Amino acid sequence: MNTKQTALVTGANKGIGLAIAHALGEAGFRVAVGARDSARRDDAVSQLRVAGHDAFGVALDVTSDVSVAAAAREIEQEVGSLDVLVNNAGIAGRIDDGVQNPTTLDIDNVRTVLETNVFGVVRVTNAILPLLQRSQSPRIVNMSSDMGSLTLQTGPMLAAYAPSKTMLNAITVQYARQLAGTNIIVNVACPGFVATDFTGHNAPRTPEEGAVIAVKLATLPDDGPRGSFFNEDGPIPW
Template sequence: MSEKTIALVTGANKGIGYEIAAGLGRRGWSVGVGARDEQRGESAAAKLRAAGADAFCVPLDVTDDDSVSAAVRMIEERAGRLDVLVNNAGVAGGWPEQPSTIDVETVRRLVETNVIGVIRVTNAMLALLRRSAHPRIVNQSSHVASLALQTTPGVDLGGLSGAYAPTKTYLNAITIQYAKELSTSNILINGACPGYVATDLNGFSGTQTPEQGAAIAIRLASLPDDGPTGQLFDDSGVVPW
């Protein structure tokens, strides 16, 4: 069994996910680069290795049971356990997007990846996480998911979002439920708000770099044993649910 900390980052072949993998790699961790497109995943892992990281590609489509099962087998054979899971893979619909005119299939597609995909991967990886001495789960959320912020007068979260924001709110809710279920274990699970980051999800209109956006997930992935669980954070601290 590997002595290095073993991490898996889903959707890690580009954007924030890649920078999370890079940041964890700089800590000396062994990082699985989860990618739906295996070729892109291999390219990203090779780039990370060239920079000195211990990175390996994990072909992983979070919407596919067989793909997730294969990823579990791959990590088990490689390391025998998983220390950190970062559920970063996600998709966005249109923006702004009125709920009264949204295509139901768009909602279904986003829920399948942003919510069910996280549940599918987390549940599949739990057995490996339970073998870790310091297991951590980080779910990539967003400020737009916060019902408290959404209902605060004067807070500008970028207009109506009929699908993306609600899926992240659902993700927040399931994160809380996982925290309750896992409260008697040593698994810490939290949500991360990366901020408004320039990625292909928003047409690269964000004001922060992917490296800046990755910082909070990296911090939550490396929490001490007495760290928080069942909370939502950005770089400034706790974000209200």
């Protein structure tokens, strides 16, 4: 079995996910690159290896029970256990023609966003949990957004995306409560306004800057905070 700590990052083929994978590789983790698209997944693994990191690809569609179960089996066969899960895969959903205006909200669009941003996290987390339970210091980091903060209410009006992150925050707290008596530490990370495909690459922060808080939460000490919402500057109000 592999003695190096291993981290799975979902949606790791580009943007913040790929930056998190690089940063975890730099921190000494073996990185499992979870992504749907095989070509992009292979390219991401190649980039990580060229940078000197230990990485392997895992076919993973977070919206598919079959795909997630197969990914869990593949990771178990490859490394036997898992130390860090970063639930990074997420989508904005359609934003055209008022489909995310609450007064003209497209319900099917909401379902699509929730399927990835919330149900996908639950699906992956529950499938991977037995592998995390084999680790001495397992960590789960759910990538959210301060757009999901009911207090801050940041960003544009996106009535499918923002509430999906609010629900992700809430489900993270439920996991933290359920796992309070274990060594599994679960938290939520906000990477900030990052230049990615999601933002049209028109944002002030780089993916590398967005990855900082994810890596910090992935490497918390055993007495670190649980069930909390952070950006790199500290706690964020719910």
